[in-house]
Amino acid sequence: MKGCGDNCKDRLIVCTDRHNFNNCVMGKKSLKGNIYQTDGGYGWIVVACTFFIGFIIDGLAYSFGTLLVELLVQFKQDRASTVVIGSILTGVMYLIGPLAGALSDIYGCRIIVFCGAVISSVGFVISSFATSVLYLYFSYGLLGGIGFGFMFLPAGVCVIQHFTERRALANGIAVCGSGVGMFVMNHLSRYMLDHYGWRGTVLLFAGISLQGTALGLLLLPPLPKMKVVDPMLCDTPEIFVVEGKQSNNKRRRSEDTELKVFNINDTLDTNVQLSRYETQVDKVFFDKKGNSVKKVLARVFSSKLLTHGGFLLFLLANFAVHLAFTIPFNLLPDQAVENGMTKHEASWLISSIGITNTISRIILGWLADRSCVNRMVMLDIVIFLAGIITGLSPLLTTFGTKLIYPCLYGMMIGGYVTLCPVVLADLFGTEMIAQSFGMWLFACGLAGTISSPIGGLIYDTTKNYDITFVIAGAEFLIAGLLFLCSTCVTRNKKVK
Incomplete structure (x- = not known):
C-alpha cells in the first residue's frame, strides 16, 4: 500500500x-458501539451466556448416570449396551467440534448455537417415545450429541477471542456452568424421574435444551x-x-x-x-463468493498442526484422558447402587463432582493467570492427581467415604477443563485456536465414545466395577506423561 x-x-x-x-x-x-474491546465490556456477557450454555450441555449430558439406573430397569439390557446411549451423546458432542467450527466460520456462532439447541431439543422429544435401547442410540445419543456439539465449540471459542490478559479467569468462569449444571441437573433429574418417570424427564430435557436458542443469539464476537x-x-x-x-x-x-x-x-x-x-483466526482471505465448506474444513484440520509432533502428542494425551473422563459420570451411580447405596445417595455422588468442579474452575482459572504460574505444569499436576484418586477409589465402599472421591475428582477435572483451552492458546497460538480447539474436541470425542461401553463391558465380564476404575486411573497417569512429552517437543518446535 x-x-x-x-x-x-x-x-x-x-x-x-x-x-x-x-x-x-x-x-x-x-460500527460504533459494537464490540471491539477485549478483557472486559461485552466479553462478560459472552462469558455469562457461555456459562448457561455449559449449564445446559454438561448438566444434561453428565446426568445420564442417574438416568441409566432407570433405563436398565426399563429395557432390561446389559450395562455395556445401555451405557452406549450416553457415550454416543458425549462422544458425538466432541466429534462434531471441527464441523461446528467450520459452520460457525461461515454462518457465525449465533446461528450455529441456535440450530444446535433446536436439534438437541428435537432429539430429546423423540427420545420420550423410545421403545428400545437402539432407538435411543439415534434419538438421545446421535441427535442430542450433534445439537450439543453445535452449541459447545462456538461458545468456547467466542470467550477465548474476547479475552487476552484475563483469559484463564474468563474461561474458568464460563466453564463453571458445567459444574453448576452437573450439581443442579443430577438432583433435578432424580426429582423428575421420581415424579414424571423417565419419559417425562427426557421430555423436560427437551425444554431445557431449547433455552440455548436465546443464549446463542447473544454470542457476538x-x-x-x-x-x-x-x-x-x-x-x-x-x-x-x-x-x-x-x-x-x-x-x-x-x-x-x-x-x-x-x-x-x-x-x-x-x-x-x-x-x-467471528472465527477468523487463521489469516484467511475472503473472495467475492465467500468461503466454501471445503475450504473452511481445510483450515479447521490445519496441516500445520497435524504435522507438529507436540500437537499430536497433546491430542494423544487428551485421548487418554477421555478414555477415563466419563467413567465416573456414567458408572459411579450404578456402582453405588451395586454397593448398597440408595438412588438418592448415588445422585449426590455425581452432584458432588459438580460442586467441587465449579469451585476449582474459578480458583485454578484465577491462579493460572498469575505470571509466576506455569499453566502446563498445573495441567500435568491435576491429571496425575485425577489418576491417583480414581485408581484408589475402589477402596472407598461406604457413602461417607465414597463421597471423598467425587469431591476430589471434581476439583481435578475442573482444573483440566479450565486449563486445556488456555494451554492450547499458549502452546500453539491464539491465531490457531479454532483449529486446535476443534481437533482437541475431535480427539476427546473419539475416546469418549468408547470409554464407558468398555467400562460397562468389563463389569459384565467381571461383575465388579473395581477393575474399571483402576484402569481409568492408569489412563489418567499415561495422559500426564504424554502431556509432559508434548511440552518438551513444543518448546523445541514452534508452529510456523
Missing part, C-alpha cells in the same frame, strides 16, 4: 469507493479496531484490515504481515463484519 505512510500501520480500513468516501465513513460510524483512510492515499482496490507491520503488497499479504481481507463489495454493515470476523 504505497504512499499510505503511518495510516497503514496498526489496524485500518481502506475504502474501495474512491468517488463515495463519505459512505465509507458513515459505514465506519455505524469482538470486532477489530478500525480507522478509515481516504482511498486517494492508498493505491489499492481492496478492503484491508491490517494487523502489525506495514505491508508493501497491494493485493496479497507479505510473509511477515498478518491481515484479514473482506469482500470488496461489502459495505461496513455490522452483520457482515460480525459473521465474518
